[in-house]
Amino acid sequence: MSKKTLAVEFKSVDKWFDDFQVLKDINLEVSVGEKIVICGPSGSGKSTLVRCINSLESHQSGVIKVSGDEVSSKSKKDNKTLTEVGMVFQQFNLFPHLTVKENLILGPMKALGLSRKDAEERATTLLKRVKIPEQVDKYPSQLSGGQQQRVAIARALCMEPNIMLFDEPTSALDPEMIAEVLDVIIDLANEGITMIVVTHEMGFAKKAADRMIFMDEGMIVETGAPEDFFKNPKTDRCKLFLDQILQH
């Protein structure tokens, strides 16, 4: 292919919840391997934007492409592209009735058709990568929040995605556990996978992001490289927001 394929592409995307417009004319191009951090006030549409990428939400107009393939705005089926997008949720969403290992091998076995042996090999490798190989036979409820979130990251990575979405991965964690999860995400960022992260952890953003996006009221208000973004925000809204969160 002559033209470079983008990892994710939004073209004039609008989305409504009934008559409330959550996303307004979103245009965004994410290249392969790029790390994007999205921030913005509560209710600005950050989660919705991310969830549109893997069809957890459907949009009403515009085009969303993942690795060059259009994500249908109507049917939620036949989205083959979706297993190449991994997602980590604020609330972990591990399967409580399954052990850590079973959580990890379910997708590879059922959706990718891997044998149990191959899936377990993958699981073992990834649990090492998120630094909790010893928890393999525990149930999620027996783990700390930080450990659970790392299992969730490993579960997503087990599908060998090209793109990883993180929606406030550390917001539900006690402060002392935030670092261990961010460390894992930073390691991952250094490995060349495309990442879109919604977070208010600005320390992390400075370290890991190639590009910052500030959202407000359903729009992308400002975007830029971290250095510029933090030093001289162009808009008042962004400046105000950064002042507020950097105070803590």
Place this chain on the structure above:
Amino acid sequence: MQKKTVIAILLITLLASCSSPPGTWGWYVIDPTTKAGWNNITFLLSGFSATIQLSIIAAILSIIIGLIVVLPGLSENRWIRMPSRIYVEFIRAIPLLPMLFWVFYGLPVILKSMGINIPIDPFWGAILTLAISDSAFTAEIYRGGIQSIEKGQTEAAKTIGLNYFQTMRYVILPQALRRILPPLANQFIYIVKMSAFASVIGMQELTRRANEVNVSEYRPLEIYTLLIFEYLILVLIISSGIRWLERKLGADQRK
């Protein structure tokens, strides 16, 4: 009301019925030491077999029909959801006895007009009616259990590529089962009690046999007292089973 009060009232009623001359107790009718009494009692107790068979087969069918009914009922699309809702509302509204008459006397007519010559005997007529009638409740129990599982579980399953049936099979149903089983078992008690209606279409179960002995002996007080205790014992056995199940599910809830 206190348990003791209830028992006291029941005893007073029974004793009062003893004092009036024509209504004195006549337990001879089921006295196992006499030949006639023994015959009566074995005849009555052998009704257990049919009652238990009816209830178990109907319950199994109801569990299956309920599942078939509930799955489209969980769809986000209201047109797919609609038939399921209609089924539940409709079936739930029909009293058991009219439905039993309809299935036993009416359904064969329809089948015959379609060229299908399957006679419906009392056994299968009763089972079909009980199963259908109960399936509306079973479906609602499933729906409650499944909808009580957080949306995040479905979303997580979707992000690891599971399709709808895999999500149900591996993620939602195993979790929902813990919340579904106890009310489902309670529902079994309902089936056992409702199976008494099968007596009116000639099914030889507990109630029918009591009626028949009563017709020849005319000892309603003793015979129906026994009948009530027959059901009581059956239900007590089932409910102790339910408590065992609840303890077991509660125990491995959080491993």
